[in-house]
Amino acid sequence: MPPVPMSARPWLGVDGLSKTYGHLTALDSVSFSIRPGEILGLIGPNGAGKTTLFECLAGVLAHAGGHDILTGDGPGRDRSDLLFYVPDGITPWPDQPLGWILRFVVGFLGGRAEWHDEVVNALGLAPLLPQRMGALSKGQRKRALLAVGLLTPQPLLLIDEPFEGLDLRQSREVAATLRWHVSTGRTLFLSIHQIHDAARFCDRFVLLSGGRVCAEGTAAELTARAAALRGTDEGLADFEEVFLALT
C-alpha cells in the first residue's frame, strides 16, 4: 500500500451515532470525521463512551438510529474492508500459543503475512511466540493484541487504549511502530485516556465527554478554541487544561 499523505479532506465520517443502555445515554448523536493517513486521538475520561463508540463503529455493538453511521469516500464500501478494531482488556484464544494466533490472524482475517516478522520484532514478541495467550502478562498481552491489529489488512485501525499496561520504554517502541505503520498508508484512530500521551502522539483529536463530542481538531485548533472560551490562553500550554476547558 503506498503512503497516503494526511489530507484536510474528510475521508470517513461518523454522523449522528447514538447508543443507549436502557435509560442511560452512552453516546449522544456523535459526529466527527477521519482523514486519511492521520493519527486521530479519541480523548475522554473513563466512562466517556470511548469504548462504546469504537464497538459501535466496528459493528460488535448495536447502536441506536436507523441510518448508516459511516459516510464518506474511504476505500472499501463494507465496514469489514475499511476498519479493524482492537479492543482493550481482552484475552482472545487464551489456550493458543501467540505464534499460532498471529498465523491465524493472517490466515483467517486475511492479514499481511509479509509484515509478520517485522511486527513481531518491532513489538518484541519473538520470545513470546510459544507462550499461550492466557499466560501472558498484561503488557505482553497488549503488545500481542497490537500485533493482531497491525497484521490485519484494513486501512483504518481502531485501537482502544494502545498504551495501557505498557511501561515507558514499551510505550515509545509501540508509538514508533504505530507511526511507521501510518507512514505506510494506514490511518489510526486511538482511544487514549491519558491526555499527555495523546497530546504527544496524535495529529488530531476528538474530545468526548458524557457521550457527546465536545470538540474536534488539531492541538493548535483546540487550544485556540479553549482560549476563545476562556478569554485568555493563560495556562493552556498544558493540553490537560485545554481538555478541561472544552469539556
Added chain:
Amino acid sequence: MWLLAKEWRELVAARAFWVLLAAMGPLVGFAFIGAVQTYAEASGFNGTAAGVGEAFSPLVGVWAPTFSACELAAVFLLPFVGIRLVAGDRQSGALKLELQQPMSSAARIATKALILMAGWIVASLAPLVAVVLWRIYGGAIYAPELASVALGHLLNAALTIGLAAAMAGISEHPSTAAILTLSATVGTWIVNFVAAVNGGWWERAAAYTPTAMVAEFQHGLIRLDVLLVAILLSAAALLFAAIWLRIGVRVRRRGLESAALAALAALAIGAATHATRSWDVSEDRANSFPVADEAALGRIRGHLSVEAHLAPEDPRRFDLDRRALRKLKRVLPDLTVTYISATSIGLFEQNSPHYGEVWYALGGRRVMSRVTTAEGVLEAVYDVAQVAPPGDTGTLFRGHPLAVPPRGAAWVFYGIWPAVVAGVGLAVYRRRR
C-alpha cells in the same frame, strides 16, 4: 479451513473435552460389562438355564445398554464441551475480533457444530471398542441394527450440541448456558413423565424428545419423522445460536429473527411429524409383524380406527401400543388410534363396563377385543377387515446366545482407556506449550 483448525484446537484445549473422553471409557465399560454378563448368564453361563437366551438379540441385550452410556454422556458431559466452544469466544473477547471477518454467523456456528460432532465421534471410540471386544468374544453382529443405534446416538449428540449452542448464544456467561441447557433437558424428561400420565398431545410430543428418539433407534426402528424432527430441531437450534452470536445486531431485530425462525421451524417440524415411512432394521424384526401377516394386512382397504378404553399408565395400554399398534401403523399408515379413559392409572376404572375394551372399526363393521397382545390384535383386525389370516407366519428368530463372560473388558475400559486418554492429553498439552 482456518476456522476449522482453530475450532479443533479450541476443542482439544478444552478440559471439558478431555473429561468427556476420560469418562466415556468407564461409563461404556460399566454398561457393556453388565450387559455381557447378563447376556452370558441368560445364555447358560455358570450353569444357568441354558436356552433362555435363544430369543436373545444382541441389539436389546448388549447394544442398547452399552450405548446408553453415550446418552448419559450426551446429557451430562457433552453440553459443557459445546458451551465451552461456543461461549468461550464471547467470554475471552475473541468473538469481537472474529466478528470483524465478514463470514456469516451461520457458517461460524456450523463450523463449531462440525468440530463438536467430530469430537463426539472421537468419544464414540469407546462403544466401538465394546463392539470389537464383543466380536472377539465370538458375539454376533448384525450391522444394520448396530448402525441404527449409532445413528440414534449421533442424532442425540447433534440435538445436545444444538441445544448447548443455542443456550450459549443467548447467555452472557457459560454457567448460565449450562443451567439453561440442563433445564431444557430436564424439561424433556418432564414432558415424558406428563405424557405417561396424561397421554394425548403430551404423548405425541414425548415421541420426539431425545430419550424417546434414542429408544426408537435402540430398538432398530428408523422412523423418517423422528429423523427429520431431530435434524430440524438441531438445525433450528444452531441457527438460533447464530442469530444471537451477532452481538452487533440490535436485540429487537435478533428477537424478531428468532421468532421468525421458531415459526418456520414449528411449521417444518409439524410437517415432518406427518412422515410415515419407517425402516425396521432389527435382525429379529422386533418392530414388525411376520412377513406373511404384513402381506395379509397389506390387502386391507379402507380406514381402520382403533378405540382403546385404557388409561395411560395401564400396562395393557403399553403392551397394546408397543407390541401391536406401532407395528400395525407401520403397515397401515392411515390407522387412527384413540385412547379413552377417565383417569391416568385406570385402577379405579376397572369396574366401568367398557374399561379394557379395544374396538376396531373398518367399513362400517365393528369388532371388540380385550386382548392386547400382537396376536390378539391381528386376530381382531383380520376379523373386522374380513381378511383371511395367513396360515404360516414363518420361522421364529432363534437369537444368538453367547455364554461368554466379558473377559478383559474391565482392564480395557477402567485401565487402558483412561491411561490412553491421559497419555494423549498430556502429549497434546506438552505439544501446545
